[in-house]
Amino acid sequence: MFIEMKGIAKDFGKTTVLSDIDLTVQSGELLALLGPSGSGKTTLLRMIAGLEWPTNGKISFQGRDVTNISAKDRKIGFVFQHYALFNHMTVAKNIAYGLRVKKKQERMNKKDIAKKVQELLALVKLEGYDDRYPSQLSGGQKQRVALARALAIEPSVLLLDEPFGALDAQVRKELRHWLRTLHKQTGVTTVFVTHDQEEALDVADQVVVMKDGQIIQTGSPVDIYESPNSPFMYKFLGGANEFKGTATAAGVNIGHATWPIDNNSITAVGDNMIGFARSHEMELSKEKVTNDQLEVCISSIHPVGPLIFIEAIHQNGEQEKIEVQLSKQIFDEMDIKVGDRMYARPQRLGVFIEDFII
Amino acid sequence: MISTNKGQKKVLIGISFLFLTLFLFLPLLLIFIGAFSQGFEVFWHAITEPMARHAIMLTLMVVVITVPLHALFGLAAAWSLTKFRFRGRQFMITLIEIPFSISPVIAGLVFIILYGVHGFFGEWLQANNMQIIFALPGIVLATMFVTLPFIARELIPLMEAQGSEAEEASLTLGAGGGRTFLYVTLPAIKWGLLYGVILCSARAIGEFGAVSVVSGRIRGATNTMPLHVEILYNEYQFAAAFAVASLMSIFAIVTIIVKQFVERKHPI
Numbered sequence: 001m002f003i004e005m006k007g008i009a010k011d012f013g014k015t016t017v018l019s020d021i022d023l024t025v026q027s028g029e030l031l032a033l034l035g036p037s038g039s040g041k042t043t044l045l046r047m048i049a050g051l052e053w054p055t056n057g058k059i060s061f062q063g064r065d066v067t068n069i070s071a072k073d074r075k076i077g078f079v080f081q082h083y084a085l086f087n088h089m090t091v092a093k094n095i096a097y098g099l100r101v102k103k104k105q106e107r108m109n110k111k112d113i114a115k116k117v118q119e120l121l122a123l124v125k126l127e128g129y130d131d132r133y134p135s136q137l138s139g140g141q142k143q144r145v146a147l148a149r150a151l152a153i154e155p156s157v158l159l160l161d162e163p164f165g166a167l168d169a170q171v172r173k174e175l176r177h178w179l180r181t182l183h184k185q186t187g188v189t190t191v192f193v194t195h196d197q198e199e200a201l202d203v204a205d206q207v208v209v210m211k212d213g214q215i216i217q218t219g220s221p222v223d224i225y226e227s228p229n230s231p232f233m234y235k236f237l238g239g240a241n242e243f244k245g246t247a248t249a250a251g252v253n254i255g256h257a258t259w260p261i262d263n264n265s266i267t268a269v270g271d272n273m274i275g276f277a278r279s280h281e282m283e284l285s286k287e288k289v290t291n292d293q294l295e296v297c298i299s300s301i302h303p304v305g306p307l308i309f310i311e312a313i314h315q316n317g318e319q320e321k322i323e324v325q326l327s328k329q330i331f332d333e334m335d336i337k338v339g340d341r342m343y344a345r346p347q348r349l350g351v352f353i354e355d356f357i358i
Numbered sequence: 359m360i361s362t363n364k365g366q367k368k369v370l371i372g373i374s375f376l377f378l379t380l381f382l383f384l385p386l387l388l389i390f391i392g393a394f395s396q397g398f399e400v401f402w403h404a405i406t407e408p409m410a411r412h413a414i415m416l417t418l419m420v421v422v423i424t425v426p427l428h429a430l431f432g433l434a435a436a437w438s439l440t441k442f443r444f445r446g447r448q449f450m451i452t453l454i455e456i457p458f459s460i461s462p463v464i465a466g467l468v469f470i471i472l473y474g475v476h477g478f479f480g481e482w483l484q485a486n487n488m489q490i491i492f493a494l495p496g497i498v499l500a501t502m503f504v505t506l507p508f509i510a511r512e513l514i515p516l517m518e519a520q521g522s523e524a525e526e527a528s529l530t531l532g533a534g535g536g537r538t539f540l541y542v543t544l545p546a547i548k549w550g551l552l553y554g555v556i557l558c559s560a561r562a563i564g565e566f567g568a569v570s571v572v573s574g575r576i577r578g579a580t581n582t583m584p585l586h587v588e589i590l591y592n593e594y595q596f597a598a599a600f601a602v603a604s605l606m607s608i609f610a611i612v613t614i615i616v617k618q619f620v621e622r623k624h625p626i
Contacts, residue, residue: 051526071529078530084523088545098531101541146527153531 001062001156001189002027008057017043018213030183032204033193040213041193049159050074077150081162083142085134091145092117092130098153120148140171160192176203197237231352234276241322243275257294261351272354277346279325284342293343389607392600404598405605412578413586421562424501428558432509440517457506465503466571492574500568505561512554553620560613
């Protein structure tokens with residue numbers, strides 16, 4: 001189902017939670033709302049569900065205005081972070097709930113409901129758990145029951161609020177792959193909220209990054225990762241080395257090195273610039289060959305499995321730390337030791353004017 | 359235990375036990391001894407004579423009216439105070455607890471001032487031939503005032519802890535408010551509700567102060583069990599007074615046993 005949100009704003013008393021949000025969810029898409037806590041992502045999701053009302057703006061499903069339609073009539077599936085299962089009902093009763101509370105003329109007969117429950121149990125791989133109570137299930141199993149319960153009413157959109165947030169890392173990883181498979185199988189339009197960038201990039205077709213009640217960047221996981229559009233995005237998506245410099249005609253001047261930038265339309269000569277390069281986007285070499293290399297001193301070496309994390313200090317007025325990530329193979333070939341004097345250069349650099357505030 | 363040794367433990371348990379014996383077990387035992395001090399026949403007569411029977415029936419009537427109303431009020435109050443956030447919410451929670459801190463006698467007097475013959479609504483009530491004070495409505499009102507917090511107080515923390523996610527889940531699954539309450543909320547709080555009902559009933563049976571102010575103690579008309587006990591006592595009919603008191607104690611003990619059972623089976 002095609003969802004459109006236009007000019008959405010939400011105030012709780014004097015605090016603004018969302019301001020001027022435009023968001024489109026394509027039919028059949030798996031979209032992630034990603035952001036730090038307090039960014040308004042959950043409020044936005046609850047608005048799609050009809051559990052929260054916008055102060056301003058319009059929500060439409062498939063072109064039909066649903067802004068004032070209650071959650072009861074929106075036909076959405078909602079999965080909560082803490083499962084929200086009905087603890088006094090068995091797994092089967094939980095899953096059947098949405099089917100049993102339908103109006104009499106729309107309700108399936110008991111046999112069909114039972115059959116549907118079995119299908120859903122199979123879908124979430126919990127065959128034989130019909131008569132268990134939620135308290136007898138693990139976190140991962142509970143969340144799968146919650147998913148089956150939401151899918152029972154054949155929702156036109158599935159909404160998940162930090163669905164794996166309460167689970168441990170192992171189960172989390174399993175479930176998110178399983179969610180992707182499930183999405184492929186069912187094809188139902190899905191929106192999920194997460195604060196875990198890895199989860200969003202791993203699972204979603206489309207990622208919407210939010211901060212302070214606004215959308216910062218929208219794009220495919222590759223877009224989002226490869227071309228962050230602001231310093232915030234670099235910092236939020238796992239961190240990066242930060243370089244401060246000045247814009248020149250040739251590019252950006254940092255220490256004694258000059259790095260070319262491709263997008264010079266954003267700068268004027270003399271602007272204070274800030275550049276970002278991720279640790280695995282850094283190169284080290286023993287000799288200075290080009291003038292885009294920054295002289296550094298290796299201060300620590302920290303091997304983690306096949307990767308080597310290196311910290312290097314760069315003297316630029318004050319000391320600045322640079323993190324470099326190398327594969328074990330390259331590291332061994334280069335024979336790097338603590339205290340070595342080396343030259344670092346970024347393969348890619350994201351550059352912004354320093355007072356660029358977002 | 360952080361630093362208590364065995365000796366200290368024994369002393370503390372001993373003190374608690376002594377205290378409970380002196381102030382609880384002993385008086386309770388004396389009630390029953392007093393009740394049967396002049397034989398079973400006197401006991402039986404004391405609790406079956408017409409005036410006593412009337413007092414018992416009146417008390418039960420008050421309980422039957424008060425407790426269901428408070429169950430409804432408690433549910434409504436707990437529902438609105440825990441599932442919604444609004445201005446003055448905290449104030450309302452405090453307000454519900456006021457009867458705990460106000461002397462029951464004052465509660466009784468308030469109703470006299472409001473509904474008594476010379477009271478605020480007195481003339482209007484008289485003109486319309488309605489009597490609240492010195493009649494059943496007054497007794498019910500006074501009892502309701504005193505027992506108001508019991509059920510709501512039991513439900514508010516429980517529903518607060520449960521949050522409203524289950525209700526929201528029910529809503530998104532297509533159930534309306536009524537079905538959600540019946541299928542989701544009520545089953546989740548039923549033991550807490552029962553617990554509150556038990557406490558509320560016990561208090562309603564035993565209420566003396568507020569009721570004594572508004573009832574007028576008309577024997578065979580507005581005399582509840584606790585009032586009846588006091589009258590008998592003042593008339594030096596000690597055995598009879600203790601007999602009715604022992605009946606009330608039995609109510610109380612049964613309540614405690616039921617409460618224990620509920621608690622053990624379904625810890626809140």
